[in-house]
Amino acid sequence: MAQDNLTAVLYKTKDLRLEQTPIPEIKDDEVLLRMDCVGICGSDVHYWQSGACGHFVLKDPMIMGHEASGVVAKIGKNVKNLQVGDRVAIEPGVPCRYCEFCKTGRYHLCPDIEFCATPPFHGNLARYYKHAADFCYKLPDHVSMEEGALLEPLSVGIHACRRGGVTAGDVVLVLGAGPIGLVTMLAAKAMGASKILITDILESRLETAKQLGADHTILVSRDSNEAELVKKVHELLGEHPNISIDASGAQSTVRLALLATKSGGVAVLVGMGSSELTLPLAGAVAREVDIRGIFRYVNEYPIALSLVASGKINVKPLVTHHFALEETLEAYEVARKGLGIKVMIHVQPRDSNNPTKF
Ligand SMILES: [Zn+2]
Numbered sequence: 001m002a003q004d005n006l007t008a009v010l011y012k013t014k015d016l017r018l019e020q021t022p023i024p025e026i027k028d029d030e031v032l033l034r035m036d037c038v039g040i041c042g043s044d045v046h047y048w049q050s051g052a053c054g055h056f057v058l059k060d061p062m063i064m065g066h067e068a069s070g071v072v073a074k075i076g077k078n079v080k081n082l083q084v085g086d087r088v089a090i091e092p093g094v095p096c097r098y099c100e101f102c103k104t105g106r107y108h109l110c111p112d113i114e115f116c117a118t119p120p121f122h123g124n125l126a127r128y129y130k131h132a133a134d135f136c137y138k139l140p141d142h143v144s145m146e147e148g149a150l151l152e153p154l155s156v157g158i159h160a161c162r163r164g165g166v167t168a169g170d171v172v173l174v175l176g177a178g179p180i181g182l183v184t185m186l187a188a189k190a191m192g193a194s195k196i197l198i199t200d201i202l203e204s205r206l207e208t209a210k211q212l213g214a215d216h217t218i219l220v221s222r223d224s225n226e227a228e229l230v231k232k233v234h235e236l237l238g239e240h241p242n243i244s245i246d247a248s249g250a251q252s253t254v255r256l257a258l259l260a261t262k263s264g265g266v267a268v269l270v271g272m273g274s275s276e277l278t279l280p281l282a283g284a285v286a287r288e289v290d291i292r293g294i295f296r297y298v299n300e301y302p303i304a305l306s307l308v309a310s311g312k313i314n315v316k317p318l319v320t321h322h323f324a325l326e327e328t329l330e331a332y333e334v335a336r337k338g339l340g341i342k343v344m345i346h347v348q349p350r351d352s353n354n355p356t357k358f
């Protein structure tokens with residue numbers, strides 16, 4: 001009898017199904033993973049609701065999931081870094097390793113990167129999934145499988161802060177307090193930011209941000225006056241932020257980032273909204289505000305793991321909802337409604353692979 005490999009497959013817009021798929025065969029440098037935790041990301045919801053995210057378009061059925069952790073079930077014959085039974089966080093993008101970007105260490109820009117649940121590549125929301133062994137990171141016993149899955153969004157936040165050059169004493173403005181805004185804030189704090197102000201359109205998210213350590217918050221709305229918002233940012237911080245990080249992608253927040261950043265500072269754009277925006281560029285240019293884009297993360301999984309393992313960052317409060325794999329559709333519905341922060345799908349019963357009680 002075939003083994004259970006229940007899998008969440010997105011067939012087309014609004015057509016997400018749970019069905020059996022074959023257990024993957026591993027190559028010599030790969031591991032087979034018995035999946036444990038898979039978080040739902042904004043991009044997953046985009047694919048499900050509209051069949052696309054940014055310039056990636058769903059053409060064929062695709063297995064969902066990219067924020068994940070699992071347990072090694074089988075290793076290929078060349079695998080040296082892992083053993084059967086190891087609990088791992090899975091870095092979802094595996095690059096070609098040969099191109100200019102791979103060779104110069106910016107492998108996230110590799111044009112041939114195969115990234116989980118980004119068409120045409122399958123994700124890992126299944127009982128079993130195979131992955132390149134060197135893109136799996138062994139978790140210490142005291143780091144939970146949920147935390148392992150959260151290293152994915154956390155890596156985005158760390159990458160945003162590193163692109164912005166966040167270091168001791170910086171004054172940071174974060175636009176948007178969704179999961180990415182919050183992990184960006186946590187990363188900025190861990191990297192030494194002295195003051196952080198975070199904005200959002202939902203009071204509930206700002207409450208979470210305060211609990212997680214935001215120094216100041218501003219509730220924005222559609223009809224907020226831009227000039228007044230800039231003034232409020234400067235007043236609350238008592239100075240101009242030298243680094244602004246937009247984790248929303250909305251035109252209004254990118255504008256605010258450019259307007260509020262200190263002369264000579266940096267504005268980092270993480271959020272992905274419309275492909276074209278109307279922005280007050282002249283002022284930013286004349287004040288030498290550097291505008292930096294980011295794409296996912298690179299070489300940041302080990303940093304994310306060490307920050308979580310050492311207790312410098314606590315990502316646990318980000319998970320607000322838990323579902324079993326069988327309840328994937330309900331889980332996606334909760335994520336779509338934007339209730340809570342991070343929705344976690346448990347492929348194995350919760351905590352069954354955690355040696356330590358959490
Ligand atoms: Zn994601």
Ligand SMILES: [Zn+2]
Pocket residue numbers: 095096097098099100101102103107110111112113
């Ligand atoms: Zn490459």
